[in-house]
Amino acid sequence: MPLSPSRLAPRPHRAPTLQGRYLLFAVHGRTYAMEASFVKQVRRGEGAVDGELVFLGVPYTVIDLRRLLGFPEWNGAGQGPHGRVAVLVAGARRSGALLVDAIVNLVLLPFDVIGSLPLDFAAPERRWLRGLARVDGREIPVLDVDALLPYRLERKDAQGFTG
Numbered sequence: 271m272p273l274s275p276s277r278l279a280p281r282p283h284r285a286p287t288l289q290g291r292y293l294l295f296a297v298h299g300r301t302y303a304m305e306a307s308f309v310k311q312v313r314r315g316e317g318a319v320d321g322e323l324v325f326l327g328v329p330y331t332v333i334d335l336r337r338l339l340g341f342p343e344w345n346g347a348g349q350g351p352h353g354r355v356a357v358l359v360a361g362a363r364r365s366g367a368l369l370v371d372a373i374v375n376l377v378l379l380p381f382d383v384i385g386s387l388p389l390d391f392a393a394p395e396r397r398w399l400r401g402l403a404r405v406d407g408r409e410i411p412v413l414d415v416d417a418l419l420p421y422r423l424e425r426k427d428a429q430g431f432t433g
Contacts, residue, residue: 290381292403294374294410296359298341301374302408303403304413306329308359315354323356323367330367331417339395362418379403379423384412 291306311325322329336344344354356367384401391399391411400414 272375281370283287292377292379292412293357295355295370296372296374297335297339299371301408301410302335302370302413303377303379303410304357304359304368306376308361308415309357310360310365310374311358313356313358315356315367318356318367325358328365329365330356330365331419332367332369334369335370337431338398338418344369346371352403353365359415359419361416361419364416366419368418377405379405380431387411 274344292303292313293306293309294303294385296302313325315323317323317410318332318409321332323332324330336342348355354369354371355373356369357373358367359365384403387396387399387402395411397412400412400417403412
């Protein structure tokens, strides 16, 4: 039985894309998400000096999400496989190293599962969150990386201001 011409035709090459993919990570036992397209590298959180982590010669300002989101300080291992994780991200003209407790998964989230934040989210949290994803009966806050990155830089610049 001959094959149909459509089965013999070469398939068009489609470049893989991160569109719709989200990195799930944990901070103080709560799962959060961020668009995977912002993520440049995931590595151990050790080696930060003066609030910066250098990777391949590029300095990334460290942003501790526990502190930013108002959770208690990390009391686990400082280094090694049970230490914290740095997610190196790049947004609109800025980059940073987000310290998280653990990486959970990389998932594909349809656009329609991400809704607006309910009113019970506090004002400081609302500043850094883009929405709330509802997946398998769970609500997962979605981080707005572009809104988050200027925060640490503004604080760092303000500390050095003596005027």
